[in-house]
Amino acid sequence: MKRILLSHGSGGKAMHSLINELIRDKFNNEILNELTDSAVLSLTDERRLCFTTDSYVVNPIFFPGGDIGKLAVFGTINDLSVMGAKPLYLSCSLIIEEGLDYDILDKITTSIAEAGRKTNVQIVTGDIKVVGKGGADKLFINTAGIGALGEGVNISMDNIEIGDRVLINGTIGEHGIAVMSAREEFETDTESDCAPLWDLISKVLPIGGIKFMRDPTRGGLSTVLNEITEDRDFGIRLFEKNIPIDDEVSAFCEILGFDPLYVANEGKVVIIVSPETAPSVLKEMKNQALGEKASVIGEVTGENKGKVILETIAGGKRIIDMLVGTQLPRIC
Amino acid sequence: MKRILLSHGSGGKAMHSLINELIRDKFNNEILNELTDSAVLSLTDERRLCFTTDSYVVNPIFFPGGDIGKLAVFGTINDLSVMGAKPLYLSCSLIIEEGLDYDILDKITTSIAEAGRKTNVQIVTGDIKVVGKGGADKLFINTAGIGALGEGVNISMDNIEIGDRVLINGTIGEHGIAVMSAREEFETDTESDCAPLWDLISKVLPIGGIKFMRDPTRGGLSTVLNEITEDRDFGIRLFEKNIPIDDEVSAFCEILGFDPLYVANEGKVVIIVSPETAPSVLKEMKNQALGEKASVIGEVTGENKGKVILETIAGGKRIIDMLVGTQLPRIC
Numbered sequence: 083m084k085r086i087l088l089s090h091g092s093g094g095k096a097m098h099s100l101i102n103e104l105i106r107d108k109f110n111n112e113i114l115n116e117l118t119d120s121a122v123l124s125l126t127d128e129r130r131l132c133f134t135t136d137s138y139v140v141n142p143i144f145f146p147g148g149d150i151g152k153l154a155v156f157g158t159i160n161d162l163s164v165m166g167a168k169p170l171y172l173s174c175s176l177i178i179e180e181g182l183d184y185d186i187l188d189k190i191t192t193s194i195a196e197a198g199r200k201t202n203v204q205i206v207t208g209d210i211k212v213v214g215k216g217g218a219d220k221l222f223i224n225t226a227g228i229g230a231l232g233e234g235v236n237i238s239m240d241n242i243e244i245g246d247r248v249l250i251n252g253t254i255g256e257h258g259i260a261v262m263s264a265r266e267e268f269e270t271d272t273e274s275d276c277a278p279l280w281d282l283i284s285k286v287l288p289i290g291g292i293k294f295m296r297d298p299t300r301g302g303l304s305t306v307l308n309e310i311t312e313d314r315d316f317g318i319r320l321f322e323k324n325i326p327i328d329d330e331v332s333a334f335c336e337i338l339g340f341d342p343l344y345v346a347n348e349g350k351v352v353i354i355v356s357p358e359t360a361p362s363v364l365k366e367m368k369n370q371a372l373g374e375k376a377s378v379i380g381e382v383t384g385e386n387k388g389k390v391i392l393e394t395i396a397g398g399k400r401i402i403d404m405l406v407g408t409q410l411p412r413i414c
Numbered sequence: 415m416k417r418i419l420l421s422h423g424s425g426g427k428a429m430h431s432l433i434n435e436l437i438r439d440k441f442n443n444e445i446l447n448e449l450t451d452s453a454v455l456s457l458t459d460e461r462r463l464c465f466t467t468d469s470y471v472v473n474p475i476f477f478p479g480g481d482i483g484k485l486a487v488f489g490t491i492n493d494l495s496v497m498g499a500k501p502l503y504l505s506c507s508l509i510i511e512e513g514l515d516y517d518i519l520d521k522i523t524t525s526i527a528e529a530g531r532k533t534n535v536q537i538v539t540g541d542i543k544v545v546g547k548g549g550a551d552k553l554f555i556n557t558a559g560i561g562a563l564g565e566g567v568n569i570s571m572d573n574i575e576i577g578d579r580v581l582i583n584g585t586i587g588e589h590g591i592a593v594m595s596a597r598e599e600f601e602t603d604t605e606s607d608c609a610p611l612w613d614l615i616s617k618v619l620p621i622g623g624i625k626f627m628r629d630p631t632r633g634g635l636s637t638v639l640n641e642i643t644e645d646r647d648f649g650i651r652l653f654e655k656n657i658p659i660d661d662e663v664s665a666f667c668e669i670l671g672f673d674p675l676y677v678a679n680e681g682k683v684v685i686i687v688s689p690e691t692a693p694s695v696l697k698e699m700k701n702q703a704l705g706e707k708a709s710v711i712g713e714v715t716g717e718n719k720g721k722v723i724l725e726t727i728a729g730g731k732r733i734i735d736m737l738v739g740t741q742l743p744r745i746c
Contacts, residue, residue, distance in 0.1 A: 093632030093678075094737030116570075119493040119628060120466035122563065125457075134452035135505035135558055136541045139549075161451040173467035173558050177509070209468045213744055217471070217551040222543075226467055226505050226558030231454065238448075296451060300425030405426030412545055 084184035091178065091212025104188055105208065108195035109174075113206040121206035123171060123228070132167035134158060135226035141412040143190065143221055145264035147256075147273030151190040153348060153414060154223040155197035155205075156278045157299070163280040164295040164351055166237040166287055167229030169201065175209040177222040190221065201278045203227075232287075241293035244316050247360040248380035249353040251282060251373040253326040254303055258345035259334050261413055272330050277349030282370040289366060291359030297351050299414055301405040302344040306352050307380075307390045308404040317386030320402065322394045326375045343392075344405050346413045354382065416516035423510065423544025436520055437540065440527035441506075445538040453538035455503060455560070464499035466490060467558035473744040475522065475553055477596040479588075479605030483522040485680060485746060486555040487529035487537075488610045489631070495612040496627040496683055498569040498619055499561030501533060507541040509554040522553065533610045535559075564619075573625035576648050579692040580712035581685040583614060583705040585658040586635055590677035591666050593745055604662050609681030614702040621698060623691030629683050631746055633737040634676040638684050639712075639722045640736035649718030652734065654726045658707045675724075676737050678745045686714065 089096040106115065113121045125131075136158050143150040159169040174194060178187065198205050252275070260274040279297065286292065298306040303325070307318050327342055335342045349372060355363050360378060367373035383391075390402040421428040438447065445453045457463075468490050475482040491501040506526060510519065530537050584607070592606040611629065618624065630638040635657070639650050659674055667674045681704060687695045692710060699705030715723075722734040 088743045089739045091632075091743065092737055092739065092741065093637050094739070096739070098736070120464035120497045120499060120559070120561065122497065123463045123465055125461055125463065129457055131455045131457065131463075131560075132452035133455055133503060133505060133558075133560060134539050135507045135556065137507040137509050137543050137554075137556055139509060139543045139545050141545075141549075165452045165454065167452060171465060173465060175467045175469040175556050175558075177469050177471060177554055207466050211469050211471045211554075211744075213471050213473075213551060216548070217473075217744070218554070219545060219549040222469075222509055222550070222554070224467065224469055224507050224556035224558075226465075226507075226556075227452070228463075228465060228560070229452065300423075305425050404430070405424055407421045407424070407426070407428070409424065411420045411423065412543075412549070 086178050086180060086182040086184060086187060086212060088180050088212050088214060091210055097210060100210065104191045108191050109198065109205040111204045111206065113204060130231040132162050132165045132229040132231055134161040135224065136161060137222060137224040138414055139222050139412050140261060140414050141219060142264050145274055146260045148276035149190060149193050150221060150223055151193035152197045153276055154225045155194055156276055157348060157414060158225040158227040159201055159203060160279045160297045162227050162229035163283045164297050166235040167231045169203045169227055169229045169280055171228045172198065172203055172205045173207045173226045174205050175224040177218050178212045179218045179220050180212055180215045182220055201280065237295055239294050239310060242354050242382055244382050244384045245357050246293055246354050246382040247357055247378050248318060249355060249364060250377060250379050251351055251367050252375040253328045254347055254350060255327060255331045255335060255342040255345035257348040258410055258413055259331050262410060270330060270334060272328065275347055275349035277372055279349065279351050279372065282367065282372045283351065285370055286363050286366050289359055289362050291356035292353060292363065294354040295351050298347050300346055302346055304343040304390065304402045305405050311388050311390055313388060315387055317383045317388065318380050318390045319383045320380040320390060320392045322392055324377045324379045326377050340409060343402060344409050348414065418510050418512060418514040418516060418519060418544060420512050420544050420546060423542055429542060432542065436523045440523050441530065441537040443536045443538065445536060462563040464494050464497045464561040464563055466493040467556065468493060469554060469556040470746060471554050471744050472593060472746050473551060474596050477606055478592045480608035481522060481525050482553060482555055483525035484529045485608055486557045487526055488608055489680060489746060490557040490559040491533055491535060492611045492629045494559050494561035495615045496629050498567040499563045501535045501559055501561045501612055503560045504530065504535055504537045505539045505558045506537050507556040509550050510542065510544045511550045511552050512544055512547045514552055533612065569627055571626050571642060574686050574714055576714050576716045577689050578625055578686050578714040579689055579710050580650060581687060581696060582709060582711050583683055583699050584707040585660045586679055586682060587659060587663040587667060587674040587677035589680040590742055590745055591663050594742060602662060602666060604660065607679055607681035609704055611681065611683050611704065614699065614704045615683065617702055618695050618698050621691055621694050623688035624685060624695065626686040627683050630679050632678055634678055636675040636722065636734045637737050643720050643722055645720060647719055649715045649721045649723060650712050651715050652712040652722060652724045654724055656709045656711045658709050672741060675734060676741050680746065
């Protein structure tokens with residue numbers, strides 16, 4: 083078996099071969115092929131850009147429905163998308179543990195390349211570091227992304243008003259359960275929802291009335307909603323009966339003692355939208371592949387300022403707090 | 415002692431406190447303070463941007479003359495600078511090992527903030543991941559950077575012509591020796607040359623005739639020169655007597671069996687410049703704090719195509735190859 087050696091990260095010959103074999107041919111684009119210290123981007127009309135970064139440390143690196151490479155591309159694309167920015171360029175930096183099976187790295191870089199192609203996003207610059215055995219756990223990936231903000235696009239928590247509706251594009255908790263199942267080796271049909279959100283978002287954005295969007299990844303839906311209400315003059319009322327959740331995810335959460343509201347998603351977006359355009363936005367979401375199960379799950383209220391209140395199916399009410407402690411480490 | 419826990423990376427309350435305590439106040443700028451998924455950058459005239467990334471895994475994280483935080487800021491700034499781009503914005507992503515001393519993280523984020531302020535570069539977006547004990551070695555940092563390319567700036571290997579001069583701004587090998595001394599706990603006065611190169615580069619760039627620049631980090635001077643000559647119709651002749659090297663670095667290299675030509679630098683730039691403007695460029699470099707010991711160390715030749723030939727002080731000639739294997743892992 084061919085393994086990654088420290089010399090693959092030394093800046094010398096081995097690293098050059100590795101880049102040619104596993105990166106350059108796969109990520110193939112004119113900007114990257116220059117292999118300069120920075121990628122040169124020529125912009126035409128864009129005056130406002132979005133810039134984001136995330137490191138991915140998911141364990142295990144392969145899980146039902148995805149792998150760390152796909153996650154690293156789609157995750158960063160989604161962070162641009164929820165700002166209303168069209169994803170254009172990514173950087174990709176690998177931290178590899180010495181001794182990693184070369185074929186595994188090959189699979190991951192193939193997955194990164196495919197995810198980039200699928201979304202028309204170019205990976206234009208990167209870096210490879212190799213650390214000694216035990217210095218890292220297999221593979222960590224950082225991606226940073228640049229996206230273009232269209233004229234007039236303004237996604238901000240400051241836009242949110244009492245009466246706005248809270249929408250989500252589908253079932254929650256699948257990514258968390260899929261990663262958990264791979265880690266603990268229990269049987270499930272649940273796959274990660276890992277997917278790029280720009281297609282869906284680019285369709286609903288022109289409808290208007292969209293105040294704020296965020297992808298509920300680590301910390302799940304509850305944490306995002308708490309980030310939205312924190313220190314604000316409004317609260318959020320959440321309708322449990324409207325929150326889409328797959329039966330199997332629901333069952334596993336019960337067995338494992340997880341609250342699905344805190345379980346990570348990687349292909350979901352929470353959209354806060356004006357009551358006037360909420361019906362059209364919902365309708366358009368349902369037309370999209372990633373929005374078939376879209377739902378209005380809540381509304382912004384003048385009561386319970388700063389809090390998220392869940393109206394349960396049983397008819398009760400409870401405060402949904404931000405995640406305290408850690409539910410599932412290394413989920414993304 | 416306060417330590418980093420897995421919950422600091424969970425996306426929940428602990429992570430929010432950590433961001434407020436160690437990041438937001440220090441990196442303080444309007445763009446970052448929004449704490450949105452992506453930073454929004456408003457550009458005025460820049461139509462061409464540079465985009466780069468590097469992950470930093472240096473071991474140990476503190477070394478004479480610097481630390482992993484300073485290195486992560488200056489290193490990425492330098493990758494933009496050698497393209498001739500004015501560094502504008504950085505992202506910063508931390509991968510932290512569970513149990514890391516909170517005070518150490520505090521020192522590093524302070525160092526990052528200071529390095530940003532010193533260079534007028536804003537850190538506008540970021541991410542924190544915490545992995546379980548043993549899942550990473552203390553702390554890894556990724557920075558990605560965006561810089562603006564001025565009109566007409568064109569730094570490319572394709573510009574290089576026979577007769578061009580090879581310049582460097584000072585003594586080589588200090589970063590490698592400083593890190594090595596910290597790792598092996600041997601006594602030395604040598605400090606890392608870790609420094610931001612944009613000030614110097616912005617002064618010499620307007621002189622004209624600058625064909626190509628690169629910072630000789632991992633793999634050292636030899637590797638950069640080999641990258642330049644690889645598959646080209648020219649070679650490089652290097653004059654050993656003109657290569658600036660500190661006596662102590664030279665002595666340590668001899669003791670440790672290192673060739674200083676392969677030892678890493680973090681505040682050096684190799685500049686390929688036309689013979690006509692080389693004297694003015696050298697003069698201006700010497701005026702700069704980071705260029706006092708600048709020197710013309712070689713020239714581009716029609717002979718020895720694709721090769722780097724060192725003319726030794728003793729009068730001999732030898733081929734300087736790209737680094738094979740690994741000399742010093744985790745140097746940056």
